[in-house]
Amino acid sequence: MFSLQTIFGSGQQFYTLLDEAAKAAYDSTQALHAMMKESDRQPALDAFKLARLRERTASEKIGQALVDSFITPIEREDIESLGSALYKIPKQVEKFADRYSLALQHLHGIDFAPRAAMLEQAAAVVVDMVHELKKMNIDRMTALNEKLRALENEADRLMLELYRDIYSGRLDNLQMFLLKEFFEILEKAIDRCREAGVVAYQIVLKNS
Template identity: 80%
Template sequence: MLSLQTIFGRGNQFYNLLEEAAVAAHDAARALHEMLRESDRQPALDAFRLARLREREVSNRISQELVDSFITPIEREDIEALGSALYKIPKQIEKFADRYSLAIQHLEHIDFAPRAAMLEQAAGVVVKMVRDLKRMKLEPMKAMGDELRTIENEADRLMLELYGDIYSGKLDPLQMFLLKEFFEILEKAIDRCREAGVVAYEIVLKNS
């Protein structure tokens, strides 16, 4: 007869897979920040596609494990929800990189690096939250969720400042369009991090 420790130990692969997904998202965010703070800012799209491919592979492995596993450490719906939330982060980052590579000649004087740094920071917090899931400790998870909320609020504030620049009349129509589109993509990527953090927090809240 199997012990409870043996049974529940078998569910650890889900924590490991979710952590892999979070790390892949963070790697994509870090690659974007590094690209945007370089002087030439030439996009190397392979890094973003590799992160997205890793995320897709992890997502497929999670789905297969859910089919194969009788025991899961947390509810199946929660595993699926967190996996889906993590998957959307590098997807949004790759969207920015792909479009940036097409419009870079019009973006030479726009500094995206500070907001990309916020995205990297947010993705790093998500990694810590996912790694902490096993402990099921509410207070540390709440503190990290608050950190994510602070980053998101700062990103929202910067977006309001950006809209002031866009509608100042100092920009031509193409610049207005590109500024709005690219900063909104970055803001949405930060929102995706926040959404993943909310799912992680709710899992701990439910199980603590």
């Protein structure tokens, strides 16, 4: 006798699709960190567009799977929320990369690499959190959530240092404007990682 799971599937494909979305988001942050470490050359944007394409493809597959599937391993609203949160990460990263490539000539001597490294670390934690969903291990997820929170707090501290640079008097007006804009984009990207992590953490809280 066939069970409903045999007939309709177990919905495990959603974990795979969410993993793909999280990895695409991480790859975009990795590409950004690499770009910031090579700030002496004109940046290439192909890696960011590819990450966005992969993210969009995963998002579309998640949406279609929600339509086609009778069974989901977690609530549909949670899958939608997490997919949406993940989608916003590479979108924000690509926004930074596009604008950076246009303003590079005005940014000599400004080092974005430490903040980009922190964004990459935050996205890596999100990858781990999404991958852990299928296990529903509350202790492991709590530890990852605290790690992501610590990264967010450190990013806030670095933002305060940014404002010291802005008001130091060594930058011209255009550099002050650009520095503030770019760091705010990076800050929002880290916030997007935090939002995705919160959704993943809440899913485990609800289901553990």
